[in-house]
Amino acid sequence: MARTLDADYLVVGAGAMGMAFTDALVDHADVRVALVDRRHGVSGHWLEAYPFVRLHQASAFYGVPSTLMGGGQLQHRGPEEGLQERATQSEICAYYARMLDRMVESGKVEFLPNSEYVGDRTVVSHVSGERFEVRERCRIVNAHYLAPSIPAEKPPPFDVVGGARVVPVNSLARLDVAPSQYVVVGSGKTATDACIWLLDRGVDPDAICWVRPRDPWMMNRAVVQPDPAVFTGMAADTMEAASASRSLEELFLRLEEAGIMLRIDRAVMPTMAKAPTLAVWELEKLRTLENVVRRGHLTSVDRGKLNFADESVNVANDAVVVHCAADGLKYPELVPVWRPQDITLQAIRAGFPCFGAAVVGYVEATRQDDHDKNRLCPPTGFPNSKADWARMNLRGTQAVMSFMSEPDIKDWSSRVAINPARIPPGHPGSPALDDARERLAANVGPALAKLAELAGAP
Numbered sequence: 352m353a354r355t356l357d358a359d360y361l362v363v364g365a366g367a368m369g370m371a372f373t374d375a376l377v378d379h380a381d382v383r384v385a386l387v388d389r390r391h392g393v394s395g396h397w398l399e400a401y402p403f404v405r406l407h408q409a410s411a412f413y414g415v416p417s418t419l420m421g422g423g424q425l426q427h428r429g430p431e432e433g434l435q436e437r438a439t440q441s442e443i444c445a446y447y448a449r450m451l452d453r454m455v456e457s458g459k460v461e462f463l464p465n466s467e468y469v470g471d472r473t474v475v476s477h478v479s480g481e482r483f484e485v486r487e488r489c490r491i492v493n494a495h496y497l498a499p500s501i502p503a504e505k506p507p508p509f510d511v512v513g514g515a516r517v518v519p520v521n522s523l524a525r526l527d528v529a530p531s532q533y534v535v536v537g538s539g540k541t542a543t544d545a546c547i548w549l550l551d552r553g554v555d556p557d558a559i560c561w562v563r564p565r566d567p568w569m570m571n572r573a574v575v576q577p578d579p580a581v582f583t584g585m586a587a588d589t590m591e592a593a594s595a596s597r598s599l600e601e602l603f604l605r606l607e608e609a610g611i612m613l614r615i616d617r618a619v620m621p622t623m624a625k626a627p628t629l630a631v632w633e634l635e636k637l638r639t640l641e642n643v644v645r646r647g648h649l650t651s652v653d654r655g656k657l658n659f660a661d662e663s664v665n666v667a668n669d670a671v672v673v674h675c676a677a678d679g680l681k682y683p684e685l686v687p688v689w690r691p692q693d694i695t696l697q698a699i700r701a702g703f704p705c706f707g708a709a710v711v712g713y714v715e716a717t718r719q720d721d722h723d724k725n726r727l728c729p730p731t732g733f734p735n736s737k738a739d740w741a742r743m744n745l746r747g748t749q750a751v752m753s754f755m756s757e758p759d760i761k762d763w764s765s766r767v768a769i770n771p772a773r774i775p776p777g778h779p780g781s782p783a784l785d786d787a788r789e790r791l792a793a794n795v796g797p798a799l800a801k802l803a804e805l806a807g808a809p
Contacts, residue, residue: 353473353482356461358385361485362492363468366395367413368696368708369494370447371769374415375712377459382716385485386454387463387474394447399503400440401521403548407540407627409435411577413443416709416767418453420446423577423768430632435576491693497704497733500677502541507674509536510651517652517672520545532667534657536562536649537675540627543569545673547636556639560666562657564648566621568603568737569613572628579774580784585611586772587790589744590798599737599805616643624740625680625733626702649676680733688728689721697730699754701747706769707731710754713763727754741806745799 360376362369365388373384390398406413414420420443421436431437438446454460465477472491474483485491502519511517516530520541533554535545542561549559574585592605600620606612613629614621615637646659655668686695688711699707707728714724731747734740751772754760764770774784803809 353484356385356474356483356485356489358383358461358485358489360384360490360492361468361472361474362386362494364388364395364494364498364696365390365393365447365451365462365464366397366494366498367705368497369395369492370450371415371705371708372492372494372696372712372715373454373460374417374450375709376716377454377457378417379713379716382459384454384460385463385474385483385489386451386460387466387468389465389467389477391464392444392448393451393462394444396499396501396504397440397443397447399501399521401503401519401541401544402440402524404440404544406437406443407629408437408572408575409577410438410442411435411768412575412703412771413438413705414446414769415450415705416713416769418446418450419768431572431630434573434630493693493695494708496683496695496697497681499679499681501679502674502677505677507536507652508676509649512651513653513656515652515654515672516670517674519674523548523671523673526671530667530669530671532558532560532670534560534562534652534666534670534672535675536672538563538565538567538623539625539675539679540569541677541679542675543629543633543637545675546640547633550636550639557642559640560642560644560670561640562644562649564645565623566614566616566619566645567623568621568626568740569629569634570626571610571613572630574611575628575771577768577771579772579778580781580787582771583774583784583787583791587787587794590791590794593741593744593798593801593805594794596801596805599741602741602805603737619645622736624737625735626740680735682733682735682739685730685732687725688730689715689724698733698743698747699728699731700751701731701744703769703771706764706767706771709767709769710760710764713760714754717759727757727760729753738806741802742808745802745806745808748795748799 359382362373365386410421411423424436426432426434426436466474468474472485503521535542588609596602603612613634644664651658652672657664696708698704699710711728714727718724729750731743734743765773
């Protein structure tokens with residue numbers, strides 16, 4: 352017999368977005384939440400991430416709205432001296448464990464780990480087999496609609512034959528015998544992390560083969576910082592570049608010239624624009640890798656051979672092939688966040704899913720009409736191509752203009768560290784910030800019109 356949960360909301364997924372939504376909701380409404388996750392704890396995919404991973408953005412931009420992740424400190428040594436701190440995997444997981452304790456201690460949240468939502472308002476424990484149900488009045492919150500795939504939990508998207516040695520990136524830190532060659536497969540942040548980790552541990556650049564199906568555009572971490580003058584300056588530069596561009600290629604080249612976008616090989620025009628942040632020191636290390644294979648996606652790996660659709664490439668017989676090719680970002684259909692059957696968490700502003708989920712939680716706590724909520728929080732999606740990136744920034748800017756037109760949301764978001772564009776109450780301001788705000792205001796209208804044109808969006 353199933354136990355009935357005393358809950359007003361059933362939040363399915365205790366990763367970054369589910370936690371941010373729940374935190375904002377319970378802090379602004381007298382409600383009870385049942386929080387469910389298939390893993391043994393909160394933190395989502397971070398529980399299974401490779402051990403040398405760090406946030407690619409500042410810690411201050413990640414987490415839940417009530418509590419700053421880390422100390423909001425600048426790094427005082429190392430290659431990123433002067434930039435905001437970035438949390439490690441263990442720090443991220445410890446932070447979310449503390450946030451769960453806070454929620455549970457409030458008496459408003461019950462956590463069901465190792466459990467699966469099976470539909471029909473029913474949750475089943477993977478461990479005990481116990482079944483739980485929620486009443487009809489309980490709203491279902493889909494917090495795993497955008498849940499990423501990671502190499503630790505997904506097999507490589509190519510065949511492995513002939514005794515080839517293929518390992519997920521998680522296993523890289525646990526090798527006990529060094530091969531004569533490493534083959535890193537993937538184009539995104541995980542692959543760049545793997546390459547830099549190998550180089551930092553003394554692997555010769557010539558001993559690394561990088562299979563890069565598509566070249567990526569990445570954002571310069573130095574301009575994606577919590578300092579209002581820096582972040583607003585980046586936004587103003589982006590809008591200026593967009594308003595002056597006649598094509599997507601010209602837009603990205605202008606962004607590169609402005610120091611916003613980075614590409615590894617300046618002789619190649621990237622086609623991928625998921626745009627995680629990258630530091631200049633990382634870029635310099637990646638540019639030491641000359642054995643880059645651009646033959647599309649791997650079809651199979653054999654001992655001593657990489658097979659593509661039209662040809663093969665020889666590698667060392669003892670090569671370790673590092674699988675970094677899981678499709679981290681997801682691109683499902685955009686749907687209204689509020690629907691009769693559920694609340695579906697999606698990106699609400701460009702590039703910062705934790706803040707978007709927190710906005711949805713705050714709006715859910717403070718508004719009654721679902722139509723009005725959807726007006727305030729239209730979904731933006733994640734980018735893959737250059738056109739996607741333009742479309743995301745168009746939609747994301749429009750969404751920010753929508754919800755920031757509400758005085759209470761504007762006031763709340765100015766006090767929330769995970770809001771990347773916030774100017775905190777009492778901020779002293781500066782000539783640089785004044786200039787950035789003026790340029791942003793002057794260019795945002797023309798830029799949105801041009802982004803819509805370039806992206807083929809209404």
